[in-house]
Amino acid sequence: MASKFEYNQEALKNLQIEDPSILDRLIDGESARQAHLKKERGKVDKRMSLKEAVQEFVKDGDIYADSGFSYVRTPLQALFEVMRQGKKNLQGIGSPNTNHSYGIHYGTFKYSHNSYLGAEMRGTDRSYSKAVKEKKVKILSEWSHGAMALGFKAAQLGAPYLACKSMIASDMVKYNPYVKVVDNPFKKEKDPVCLVPALYPDVVFIHVQWADKYGNARIYGPAVNDIALAAACRKVIITAEEIVPESDLRNTTNTNVIPFMFVDAVVHLPYGALPGNCPGYYYWSREFWEWGIRIALSGKDDKYLESFWDYWVFSCKDQFDFLEKLGGVRWLNKHQVIERALNGTNEDDGIDLSYESVIPKWDEE
C-alpha cells in the first residue's frame, strides 16, 4: 500500500520498516478530523460497562495511547480488560509508554512508539529488552517525552506540526521516521529546529476522578498529556471514579479539562487506576511493582511473566477481583489514608509507607 506521507528514509531503513503505510494513521490529521466530525453532537448519556467499551471501541491493530503517567492516574484496569478480551497487534504510544510492555508477550501490542520504558527507581524493564531481541515487538519510532508531548499538543491546537529544540543532534532522529530537523525559516542565521507532526492515536482511555454521564471530565493532579490526547484521539473513553451530576461540574468550571464532545463512552470504574495511584483516592501498590519489576518483568523466564499475569489479569473478571487480591478493604483503607496524607489533606503524622512483600514463594528464585 502506498504511503501518504514523506518519512525520514534513514529511519525507515534503520528500523527495517518495509511498508511505511503502517505509520500513516498516527499523523493523518484529515482522517482524525473525519472521525471527530462523525461523533455524537447531542448531550446523550454515554455510560456503558468497561467490557462493552473495550468491545466497541478497541479494534485489533489500533494505535492505543497510554494516559496518566506511568502508574499515576493510568487506566490500568482498562488495559487489563483489553488484554482479557484478546485484542491483538496494537501500536502502543505514550509518554511514558511503559505500560504497553505488559501486553507484548500476549500479542496485545505488536508495535512500539517509544519514549520511556521502565519504572524509574524500581528499575529497567528487562522483559521489553527480551521482546526486542526476540522480535516480539517492532519499534516504529523513538521519541523524547517532550517531543511526543508536543506532537499531542499540536493535534490539540489544530496545528499540522510544531517546531522545538528537543531531539536535534540526538541519534533518535535516525530512529524516528516522523520528525524532521530543518533550518528555522524565520532566522537569518542558521538555526536548526526539530519539526514534530501532530499525533493522532486511534484510541485512548483516560481515568479521571469525576465525570458526568455526557463525558465532561475533571482531573485532580497533573493532567500530563491527557487534555491533548482527549482532543486528538479518534476514540476517547473516560473511566471515572465517580459519575457526578452535570450541575456539579458547571459550578466549578475552571477545573474541568475535557469537554463532552470529545468523548465516545463514559465508564463508571471505581478503582480503575489500580494498582496505580489515583490522586485524592488511593495510593499505589508498592508490593505489586516489587513483584512485577523484580520477578515478572525480569526477562529471565516467560513462566514468571505468565504466572504473574494469570494471577493479576486473566483470573480477575474486574477491578473488584483485583482489589481483593491486593488485600481488599483493609488494603484500600490504608492506601486512602496514605494518599490523603501525601496530598496534605489529612493529619500526616507518621505516614506508614512500609509494606509486606506479596511475592509468592513459588515465584522466588
Add this chain to the structure above:
Amino acid sequence: MSVAPANPLEMLAYVVSRHIKDKQIVYVGTGLPMVGAILAKKTHAPNITLVYESGGQDPIEGPMPWSVADPVTWRKSPITMEMALSFAQAANGYVDVAFQGAAQVDMYGNLNTHIIGNDFLNPKARLTGSGGGNDLISLTENTVIVGLQTPEKFPAKLDFITSPGHLYGGNSRKEAGLLGNGPVAVITQIGVYDFEPVTKRMRIKSLHPGITVEIAQACTGFELLVPEGEIPVTETPPPDVLEVLRNEVDPQKIFIAFPPR
C-alpha cells in the same frame, strides 16, 4: 557525639546539593538528584523551586517520592502543569539547572539511555529510552550529570546518543542549535568534573578524599583532562548536614543506603 563519615552515595547527594544555589528553579528526576535537591532545600538553599516533568512543581515538604508523578511532587502545589508546558518552561528560560543520570557518559557529556551494544534492533540490552532526559539537556540553561563512574559507564564512544551534551566538542553544541550551556558538571563517587572551555572535554575539577588522578583515570574509558597545579579535594559533608540527610531527607535509606538496596 561523633557522626559516621559519609558513604559514597551520601557524598554524591551532598555534592549534588552544593551545585544548587538558593532561589534557583531546579528540574529533578527520581533518585540521588532528588535527594540532593531536597538536602539543598533543607540546608543552604531553602528558597529553591522544584519542577517535575509530570507537571508537578513547587510542592510543600513531604516524604521522598518514588516517581516524578508521585503525589509528593505536587503536594499542595499552587499550580500544576501539563507535560508539554513543563518542558516549555525549560525552553523559555524558567529552569536554571537540571540533573541527569545515564547508562553511558562520554568525554563531551553526551548521554546514552537507549541501548548497550551496537545493533539497535538486536542490542545486548535495551534500556529505558529518553524519557525527559533529551529534552532537559537540550533545553535547560545548565545540566549536571550524576552517576557512578566505571570504564564501561564512561566509554570512549557511546553506543547511542540519546541526549546531546557538547556533541563533538568545540562549538558543535551551539552550531547544532541546542539551547543553554549544556552539561556544566559531572558528579560521581570518584570526583567532580567540568568541561574545558575550548575543547569542551571532561576535566577533573576535584577528587574525593583518597582518590588520585590514576584511580580516576582507571575508572574512565577515555582520557580525562587534568588541570595544572594541585587538584582540590572535594569538600565533604559537615556532621550537621549529614544528620539532616540521614534523619530528615531519606530516613528510610531508600537512596542513600550503601551498598545500594
